[in-house]
Amino acid sequence: MDATTLKIKAARAALxxxxxxxxxxxxxxxxxxxxxxxLAERVAEGLSxxxxxxSERTARLCRELSVPLSTLDELPELDLTxxxxxxxxxxxxxxxxxxxxxxxEKIVAAASRRMIVIADxxxxxxxxxxxxxxxxxxxxxxxxxxxxxxxxxxxxxxxxTLKTRMAGDxxxxxxxxxxxxxxxFGRIPEPRALADAxxxxxxxxxxxxxxxxxxxxxVAGTDGVRTLDAATHDRT
Ligand SMILES: O=C[C@H](O)[C@H](O)[C@H](O)COP(=O)(O)O
Numbered sequence: 001m002d003a004t005t006l007k008i009k010a011a012r013a014a015l016x017x018x019x020x021x022x023x024x025x026x027x028x029x030x031x032x033x034x035x036x037x038x039l040a041e042r043v044a045e046g047l048s049x050x051x052x053x054x055s056e057r058t059a060r061l062c063r064e065l066s067v068p069l070s071t072l073d074e075l076p077e078l079d080l081t082x083x084x085x086x087x088x089x090x091x092x093x094x095x096x097x098x099x100x101x102x103x104x105e106k107i108v109a110a111a112s113r114r115m116i117v118i119a120d121x122x123x124x125x126x127x128x129x130x131x132x133x134x135x136x137x138x139x140x141x142x143x144x145x146x147x148x149x150x151x152x153x154x155x156x157x158x159x160x161t162l163k164t165r166m167a168g169d170x171x172x173x174x175x176x177x178x179x180x181x182x183x184x185f186g187r188i189p190e191p192r193a194l195a196d197a198x199x200x201x202x203x204x205x206x207x208x209x210x211x212x213x214x215x216x217x218x219v220a221g222t223d224g225v226r227t228l229d230a231a232t233h234d235r236t
Contacts, residue, residue, distance in 0.1 A: 001222050004034070006120035007084075009220035011035035013227070014082045014118045017216075020048050023075050025108035026062060027083025028055040028101035031118050035082050040065035052078060054108045055101040056175050072111055081112040085119055086208070088217050089128040092117065092230040093191045097134030097208030100165070100174050106206055109213045117214045121221035129188035132163070134208040135181045135198060136174055145203030146181055152197040153185060160184040178205050 011034040018024065018039065026036060036058065043049065043066065050068045052075060053059035062069050072078075083105055087095040094117060096102050109115045137145045146162050153159065165172040165180040172180055188194055188209075195209045217228040 006220040007031040007034045010118040010218045013218045013225050014116050022049050022079040024051045025078045025081025025112045026051040026053045028058045029084040029099045031084035054105040078112040081109045081115045085117045086131040087125050088123050092214040094210035102208045103136050103206045114215045117217045129185050132182035132184040136178045136205040138203050141203050148201045158185040
């Protein structure tokens, strides 16, 4: 079974949690886009929902497919956010931001009563950190911020390459006008400690560690679709 088929299976299972009248946070990335496509089919059949997109890319797709959109200014509290992830670790701690949308994704997830993460089984890991951790930074003082990230990680026993994400000839620029530093630590045994340390650096706008935000993970594999609960990170 190819990755796209698995992403569609996870997205379809998430749709079962969507109810008429819901205010939805809508994630970013290839898996979230499968969810948008399926959601659009249901909307065309009469389902009434309104979505808050987590990126301009997702907003464009929603508009193309006639999924009604709003903003967190109009709807500051959402019922459910459905989004993908780059890694899903124990306790449903996530690494996100491979598509550069982590800041809006985190704001939207935090404004939602529930967050469901959807993924194919390759995203499930025993320990986070194989996927480089995206850190969104202010362009001002980039060099100093990179050094501060390196030192903060070092104090936690972490080392690795930091790369400013590029898009063509220049740095990749997020929807919020920031840069992304991808930090390849290889392993993140203490996500909370790293998250706290990163948040103390003034140039860091946000990081891709999502802790205590996901309630449920729907993970599709060749053996079927599993639902993992945040409390147990186990089959429910
Ligand atoms: O910034 C992007 C997001 O965090 C995505 O949800 C994440 O990168 C997973 O994307 P995909 O479903 O394409 O693997």
